[in-house]
Amino acid sequence: MKLVGLLVAIALVVLGGLMLRDRDFLPVLAPSRAPLDGEIERIVVEKSARRLTVFREGEAVRRHRIALGFAPEGDKAREGDGKTPEGLFRIDRRNPGSAFHLSLGIDYPRPEDVARARAGGYSPGGDIFIHGQPNRLKGIVTIPYDWTAGCIAVSDATMEELWRIAPTGTLVEIRP
Template sequence: MNLLARLFSALTLLALLAAAAVLIWPRLQAPPDPQPPVDLQGPVDFILVEKSARRMTVFRKGAALKTYRIALGFAPVGDKVRQGDGRTPEGRFRIDRRNAASAYHLSLGLDYPRPEDRARAQAGGYDPGGDIFIHGQPNALPASTALRHDWTAGCIAVTNAEIAELFAAVAIGTEVEVRP
């Protein structure tokens, strides 16, 4: 009788664990990409970065073409103020340089700091920072690796495949808006 009670208890516990796994497993899986993969065809004329959503959407003539998941600076809340604060700047910028030999897999530079950022920093007696880019992963990592947490010094990071796609579609002068 004691053996039968133990067997019944073990089977009940196993059934409960299986039921819990069925309920929990879908929540443990990675969320799907914001949209199915789409290759960009032709140029992009506007980039919208939404920091709080960790989302970047590219547009042409007002139509959204593709959305990317992004990583930001290691202290992502708030606007960039000074060198080393780990924040990604907020506001309107333009792509002002392209770097195929970046320390990160390809990069598109933003025209930060703007004159108002420089004036604020000069009045406060500190360095506003600079070298803010949309870029891929560190070149030291295997090409298929993607760091998904906020790890940059203030830049906007995507996967290597995504930055290659963007690098081909984004020209110097493209407008970028970074929202909180």
């Protein structure tokens, strides 16, 4: 049992070292650019690239690394599938008291998602957010792998910037 604990500790140290080398995941510890001000018009999430791009006046102004649901391949079909939905959405709510260092809700499920799920006799799921890291990590590390239940996770510093610049109504396009 002690060997298992030791192996877990070593794995965490190695992952921590990998995260420290990734400047996109730790902008709080290694700021590399000035913060954005003003509102943006669009967020594009490319699931396969694990990338979130922020657009203003049609121009990409910032790119961030992301983590997705624990089973990210394909479109979200039902509650509990671990997939991040694909399509066009809007930010429809803001949660300053999130368990994941702020969160911006997207308007999933859409009416067609609800209809499909109703026809299949299951729940489409919901509560899909762009959010920061678990509050218990308090900005110390950013989880570098797909771990959410279907949300889009970013570093806490990235989430703080998105919180400032992405108003309710911002278009969010989630691509495969």
